[in-house]
Amino acid sequence: MLKKDLTEYNFPEDLKGMSVKELELLSVNIRDFLISSVAKTGGHLASNLGAVELTVALHKVFDVPRDKIVWDVGHQTYVHKILTGRADQFDTLRQLGGISGFPKRQESPADVFDSGHSSTSISAAMGLAEARDLRGGTENIIAVIGDGAMTGGAAFEGMNNAGMRKTRMIVVLNDNAMSISQNTGSIARHLRRLRASQRYQDMKASVKKNIIRVPGVGDTLYSGLEHAKDLIHYAVVNECIFEALGFHYYGPVDGHSIVELTRILENSKRFNEPILLHVVTTKGKGYRNAELNPQRFHGIGPFKPETGQAVSAAAGPSYSKVAGETLVRLAEEDERVVSITAAMTDGTGLTPFAERFPKRFFDVGIAEQHAVSFSAGLALGGLRPFVCIYSSFLQRAYDQLVMDIGMQRLPVVFLIDRAGCVGQDGETHHGVFDLSYLTAIPGMTVLAPSSGTELMRMMKYALAAGDGPVAIRYPRGVAGEDIFPEVFAAPDEAKGFRLKRGAELVILSVGTMGPLALSAAELLKADGTAAQTVDVKTVKPLDTKMLASIGRKGLPVLTIEDNVITGGYGQDVQAFFSQGGYANRVHAMGWPDEFVGQGGTAELMAAYGLTAEAAYAHARALLGK
Secondary structure, eight states, X not given: OOOSSGGGSOTTHHHHTOOHHHHHHHHHHHHXXXXXXXXXXXXXXXXXXXXXXXXXXXXXXXXXXXXXXXXXXXXXXXXXHIIIIIGGGXXXXXXXXXXXXXXXXXXXXXXXXXXXXXXXXXXXXXXXXXXXXXXXXXXXXXXXXXXXXXXXXXXXXXXXXXXXXXXXXXXXXXXXXXXXXXXXSHHHHHHHHHHTOHHHHHHHHHHHHHHHTSTTTHHHHHHHTTTHHHHHHHHHTSOOHHHHTTOEEEEEEETTOHHHHHHHHHHHTTOSSOEEEEEEOOTTTTOHHHHXXXXXXXXXXXXXXXXXXXXXXXXXXXHHXXXXXXXXXXXXXXXTEEEEESSOTTTTTXXXXXXXXXXXXXXXXXXXXXXXXXXXXXXXXXXXXXXXXXXXXXXXXXXHIIIIIITTTOOOEEEEESOBOOOTTGGGTOBOSHHHHHHTSTTOEEEOOSSHHHHHHHHXXXXXXXXXXXXXXXXXXXXXXXXXXXXXXXXXTTOOOOOOTTOOEEEEEEGGXXXXXXXXXXXXXXXXXXXXXXXXXXXXXXOHHHHHHHHHHTOOEEEEEEEEXXXXXXXXXXXXXXXXXXXXXXXXXXXXXXXXXXXXXXXXXXXXXXXXXXXXXXXXXXXXX
């Protein structure tokens, strides 16, 4: 019997006895619950609304957690969390100490694999399936992957291996023609052809039926004519890429029909080979605002359910918007300028560029490795590529950064969005490692603006420099105004630096940590301590003249960065003083050597001691006070 409150169910057990009609009504209730919950906390709404019936069918057919579902990316798992007993925790969604917006093994046995980046589910599911077979297990292993994630090469690496080994597993391809932005590329075109070719499935079934009916030899004949299906592929859709990789392909299936989904999922359990089920869904299904604007409702803050309007608006342009608008101006002045993104056109602020210069804009899909190597080729071809990728996603292309860009000293500019703490998306999305992994690359210039104006200046410099790669990292959120008197010109080690008279301590703040440093200096001033604050705009190369000047004075130094301490700017400063024979005491403030969870940015910074009060205490300790 259906209940009004989702928290009253004993999920997933209560699903097993429900009729199709009850499951359909439950799906309606789940959508209402998602809209009202995410309206309060913010989160990924459109992707979850589109996956309601699919998730209900998966939990109806399979016995979770014995059967294991691996979710790609993971931002579509809200329904899965509801159906595994976590509906009563949704008021804590993405909050500090609450449930995550992504699968988390520590949360529930039903979450079998932590995910937050894309294209990895097939490989992980294959590993689980092969481990099951080596143990002699019988459980089902299912990977649920979005069509956008299929643009990532890792998905095809997994399929290639599983198809070759004939691993018993099920891949559910949730096809809604969207990742965050509209999908592009040949994979998207292939899926469109498959969606339009239901007659392929009908024809294949008809051929099998007619061959098997041949008296006495039908079954043997069909087995011997396995390649007959290829003739159908070429006649109808020029071959299905998934069957070419060794998977049995079924679909397209209506992803909002519980009857059709449960039937085909039940059938898929009977096979001892890899299966790919192609499910077609609508992103934002059931909430008109999200259906009309799935990009805006992909990841959204608190909003008014009746209108879809945000509860609070940003106080100014974001760093992403500043970067996108600046890039348009640079491209108007220099026809060599091109931009590349990995399925994040809107998120990185590139929509105006894509509209203004469509032939000079490249959305390569969720394929960061390709994006970086592709930009290397563009640079070798005489162009000036700007690669716009989130910090945590750029980690996926580290080998390409080192070998294809750094080693060849190519003039590629990396606009690294969402650097530092990003708040409620948690550990898979925090961009707190980029200073460490970028400064390790020889010849890489690393810049950190402290304002929107600084970002514009740095982009102009990066285009004009042209003698090697430049990385500019900036955070999510509003780009503030200049708060330091120094103006960025170039990362020149010989620029002037003069210590203020009477300075007892120097605070070196990286990029957007400037306001924190200034607040700490005010606290010290009120306590009778003179602290000089320095806005560190260039993280690499180190400003050795400035550091040597501080070193000769022997002043204690406090560094503050929105990056992990390990391998960060503070440790580079410590190494400079140590290797130069200076006796300066240094304390580095940053994120600890651990994966930082979710929560509001201010909450997390307070919890981890990245506050003006903490900086004040560290400064006094350095001074022995």
